[in-house]
Amino acid sequence: MSFDKDKILQLCNDWSKNTLMETLEIEYIDAGEDFLTAKMPVNSRVHQPMGLLHGGATVALAESVGSAASMLFINPEKQEARGIEISANHxxxxxxxxxxxxxxxxxxxxxxxxxxxxxxxxxxxxISLCKLSNMILSRR
Structure with a gap:
């Protein structure tokens, strides 16, 4: 299968509709054969009470991008990715x-x-460094 960056970005942004990713305004902006990049605005919607970017919003961003990235390496008609562990250093x-x-x-x-x-x-x-493990499962 050939790598089509525009198609991948469109697919990832389409997957985000009506999800937490859309709520957080996450937008996928770049992809390569071994990476995926997204951006997220930092405003009051993702702040903790002290007016700073909430660690939970940061982790939600990381897991969203890492999980979408795993989908690039599997056949989504036959397999699915599930996050099983994430760690974050803010x-x-x-x-x-x-x-x-x-x-x-x-x-x-x-x-x-x-x-x-x-x-x-x-x-x-x-800002943060995270590590994500995804389990690849067969679709039922």
Whole structure:
């Protein structure tokens, strides 16, 4: 199968309709053969009470991008990906603007995908570093 970046981005953005990803305004903006990138606005909708980007919103972004990225490596008619473990280190706070999330494959097995996910600000400064494990299951 040939790699079609535009088709992949359209598919990922279509999957987001009427989901948490749409609520958080996550938009998939770049893809390659071993990565997927999305962006999310930082505003009051994703703030914690102190006016900072909520760690839970950051983790939701990371898991959304990592799970969508696993779908790029499987046949979605026969298989599905399920997040089974995620860890996050929040390194820098953010009050407003945009964050960018890139998931890069570390291990692509038949039943487990392991992703390194970096969330950065507009200047490329690291906000959070996450690791996501997805289990690949047969569709029933």
């Amino acid at each position: 390194l820098k706070s953010k009050r407003e603007g945009t964050v960018f999330c890139t998931a890069k494959i570390i291990h692509q097995g038949r039943s487990i995908h392991l992703w390194e996910i970096k969330i950065t600000d507009e200047e490329g400064k690291l």
